[in-house]
Amino acid sequence: MSSPKQTHGEVCKTLNVVWYRCPIASDKLRELSRRSDLQGLFQAVGHLALFATTGLLTAFFYFQQQWVWFFVALFLHGTVTSFLGLAVHDLGHGTVFKTKWLNRFFLRVYSVLSWHNFHEYAMSHTYHHRYTLHPAGDREVTLPKTPSLKALYLLQLLTFNVTGGFESIGVYPAVKKAILSALGLFPRAAAADGRPDPKASGEEWLAALYEGYPAERQKAVNWDRVIVLFHLAMIVLGWRLNFWLLPLLTTFSYFIGNFWRYLVAVPMHCGLRDNVPDFRLCVRTITLDPISTFLYWRMNWHTEHHMYAGVPCYRLKQLHREIAADMPKPRTLLGAWREMRETWRKQQTDRVTNSTLPCRPPPAASPKPISAPWNSRSVTWPRQLCRSRDRVTDSQGSVTAKDTKGAK
DSSP states (O other): OOOTTBOHHHHHHHOOOOEEOOOOOHHHHHHHTOOOHHHHHHHHHHHHHHHHHHHHHHHHHHHTTOHHHHHHHHHHHHHHHHTHHHHHHHHHHTOSOSSHHHHHHHHHHHHHHTTOOHHHHHHHHHHHHHTTTOTTTOOSSOSOOOOOOOHHHHHHHHSBOSSOBTTBOOHHHHHHHHHHHHTTOOOOOOOBOSSOOTTSOHHHHHHHHHTTOHHHHHHHHHHHHHHHHHHHHHHHHHHHTTOTHHHHHHTSGGGBOOHHHHHHHGGGTTTSOSSOSBHHHHOOOEEOOHHHHHHTTTTTSHHHHHHTTTSOGGGHHHHHHHHGGGSOOOEEHHHHHHHHHHHHHHHHHSOOOGGGSOOOOOTTOOSSOOEEOOOOTTOOOOHHHHTTEEEEEOTTSOEEEEETTTOO
């Protein structure tokens, strides 16, 4: 835990989490870490094909003036679009394609369509993996998490998301943030005060990360300008062609029909423990139907992803099979929500904190933890950060990065 007035950079010099990882043979891990352009194209092009198909279907019903089917198709299109941001996550790890330029190309396509600034996300997600649910170092995800079930919020998730909220991005905050960033206007960092406020804005967290890295901040500003110009062009083109469906299907579709993504994404860390060096206790794996698994870019195998981030998303299920004996049994989506509700009940009635939640031991856990350095093989480090890190090799042959100033 950080001390009062300690900046995030100072926290990183002293905080060192030694993570437990389920044992797996080095040759098998290398095999699972292989990247495939063919499988990458199937995932990336396949998701965009669904995006285009639902968009064209919506346009068809619009021209046919079949309004009931138009709104059904528009909801499906929004549902598919709402998962585009997950692609930014996987492509940001750089593990989807063997060919690097393909990874960079699709990262930018998905980033623009989903209003995601991949430069900012890389800065934040680096530390989310390194310090998962250790609030002094990871403020991308902080506990406790209490999903909103208020009627007005659920109505927005089922229709058009205006204000955003828990695990969702509304059109107003997304557009406001992109425009302000494009203009070079962003909030100042708030100094950490031990346990960061879970309600603290994501912008303040990014400001803390960018302290001392003006060149990296400028890259993020430039990319927000690209995002704003692209969507402005869609709006202007729709106006000039008198075809307002164009910006609806491109610029605003990310904020339509967010309900299913909300249900799927919430369980990944919600209702689990913080400040523990074991991904099995702070990350949840769930099982999903094939379509939802595809749209979610296989991130339902989330514990496996955190444990071995260098494994591509399309091999995470295979990874789970290899280490299943040392892992908790995956929850169903319904089971995960039941588990989260039980956690909320304990926190309200028994005053249980996230640090004192009951453990969820796997059915056959290894008797002794394996100390292994943090696996950052797949994280795209900002160039200036890389200069202060040494590359080393852990006992399983995975390339890792360790802070040369802060490692104990």
